[in-house]
Amino acid sequence: MARKIGSRYTVHQVIGRGSAGTVWLGEGPDGPVAVKLLREDLAADQVLVGRFVQERAALTGLDHPHVVGVHDMVVDGSDLALVMDLVQGSDLRTRLERDGVLSPAVAASVIADVADGLAAAHAAGIVHRDVKPENVLLDLAAPPGPGGAPRAKLTDFGIARLVDAPRRTRATRIIGTPDYLAPEIIEGLEPRAAVDIYATATVLYELLTGTTPFGGGHTGAVLRRHVTENVPPVEGMPDGLWRIISECLAKAPASRLRAAELAARLRALLPELSGLGPIAVPAQRGAPEEVPTPGEAVYAEADAFAGSGTHRRRRGPAVPLVPGPQPDSTRDTHTSLRRPSPRELASYAEESRAQRAQPAATHRRTRAQMIRRRRTLAVLIAVVLLLAGAAAAWTAFAAEPPAGASAAVHASWHPRL
Numbered sequence: 001m002a003r004k005i006g007s008r009y010t011v012h013q014v015i016g017r018g019s020a021g022t023v024w025l026g027e028g029p030d031g032p033v034a035v036k037l038l039r040e041d042l043a044a045d046q047v048l049v050g051r052f053v054q055e056r057a058a059l060t061g062l063d064h065p066h067v068v069g070v071h072d073m074v075v076d077g078s079d080l081a082l083v084m085d086l087v088q089g090s091d092l093r094t095r096l097e098r099d100g101v102l103s104p105a106v107a108a109s110v111i112a113d114v115a116d117g118l119a120a121a122h123a124a125g126i127v128h129r130d131v132k133p134e135n136v137l138l139d140l141a142a143p144p145g146p147g148g149a150p151r152a153k154l155t156d157f158g159i160a161r162l163v164d165a166p167r168r169t170r171a172t173r174i175i176g177t178p179d180y181l182a183p184e185i186i187e188g189l190e191p192r193a194a195v196d197i198y199a200t201a202t203v204l205y206e207l208l209t210g211t212t213p214f215g216g217g218h219t220g221a222v223l224r225r226h227v228t229e230n231v232p233p234v235e236g237m238p239d240g241l242w243r244i245i246s247e248c249l250a251k252a253p254a255s256r257l258r259a260a261e262l263a264a265r266l267r268a269l270l271p272e273l274s275g276l277g278p279i280a281v282p283a284q285r286g287a288p289e290e291v292p293t294p295g296e297a298v299y300a301e302a303d304a305f306a307g308s309g310t311h312r313r314r315r316g317p318a319v320p321l322v323p324g325p326q327p328d329s330t331r332d333t334h335t336s337l338r339r340p341s342p343r344e345l346a347s348y349a350e351e352s353r354a355q356r357a358q359p360a361a362t363h364r365r366t367r368a369q370m371i372r373r374r375r376t377l378a379v380l381i382a383v384v385l386l387l388a389g390a391a392a393a394w395t396a397f398a399a400e401p402p403a404g405a406s407a408a409v410h411a412s413w414h415p416r417l
């Protein structure tokens with residue numbers, strides 16, 4: 001079903017849905033484009049429409065190989081649309097879901113591309129504010145990078161700011177996705193470039209381990225961990241990558257790397273990462289029910305640290321903006337919740353310790369347990385072999401060996417294996 005958007009564009013079919021709207025395959029005067037139509041309720045918001053017009057110059061002016069270019073922004077009746085480069089490929093979340101984890105070289109190369117895109121944006125005074133795997137598109141039409149890594153492009157620049165709360169409540173709200181939120185955002189500071197670095201390091205960690213460093217459990221517990229906990233080292237993570245991740249996850253924004261430094265440090269590591277296989281991580285447990293997936297955008301009222309608040313979460317399909325096929329993904333939701341009060345946050349501390357886990361820390365604990373179990377098993381096997389050998393030798397050389405010695409040895413050990 002073709003549909004006109006403004007006077008210059010026609011859209012043909014839905015290619016994706018997100019929390020802010022629906023992405024269509026379209027056609028413009030210069031060829032194929034992707035058109036993101038914002039949700040009707042957003043398009044009806046006059047404050048947002050005003051901001052949309054204000055941001056036009058900044059967003060359409062961002063031209064970089066690792067940024068999905070915005071060609072045009074259309075305000076037409078009830079339509080509010082961003083016209084973008086059409087990227088032929090999938091988003092990084094889809095890739096991660098397919099592969100579980102990426103090899104260190106591929107992960108570093110993808111994140112170096114993202115950091116390059118961020119460096120250009122930050123130089124232009126634009127903070128992304130919602131860096132996460134969903135917002136990284138892999139351009140499979142472009143020649144691959146080092147080690148066959150797909151080229152990455154960051155998208156959705158400025159969307160978080162566009163759909164931010166109205167001015168009168170902005171000071172008391174935060175916008176973002178819990179697993180990737182820098183601590184200073186949770187504490188109510190104005191988001192600056194360093195929040196993108198924190199989120200980018202979170203994505204790098206996720207590509208390498210399959211889980212985010214502070215994710216899992218109740219959203220309040222996730223927010224609290226960002227503010228108060230440090231991420232423990234990950235067994236098997238190459239040292240160079242671990243140093244970069246630790247620096248970029250620093251609680252103090254000023255201690256984090258700048259985007260260009262991050263890209264350069266990652267690229268410098270590529271030769272030594274080349275050929276390394278993915279970090280061995282055990283299979284993940286499913287996310288607990290009612291807990292947002294890592295990439296789920298959350299629009300959170302930020303009165304949590306200032307007073308009481310009831311915590312409400314909602315999961316469900318995106319509200320279709322226009323008729324079209326059903327979402328091809330289950331994670332495209334628009335979630336609204338009130339951030340928890342200080343007392344609630346404190347109560348999450350217990351849950352956080354018990355659950356830290358889901359999935360981030362548990363899998364590390366599980367891995368340690370697995371290693372211990374494997375060692376115990378190896379010792380047991382060695383003892384059995386030793387005893388079996390001794391029994392065989394005894395059988396062979398003793399004049400009249402007692403019958404069934406070897407069998408008895410095995411019988412006594414088998415049940416413990």
Ligand SMILES: Nc1ncnc2c1ncn2[C@@H]1O[C@H](COP(=O)(O)OP(=O)(O)OP(=O)(O)O)[C@@H](O)[C@H]1O
Pocket residue numbers: 015016017018019020021022023034036068084085086087088090091134135137155156296297332333
């Ligand atoms: N420029 C593009 N070219 C090709 N496909 C795109 C483009 N932009 C988005 N898509 C597709 O549309 C899907 C939805 O994108 P969208 O930006 O609306 O949501 P999201 O980033 O996945 O989620 P959210 O908006 O909730 O953060 C993407 O996952 C991707 O598959």
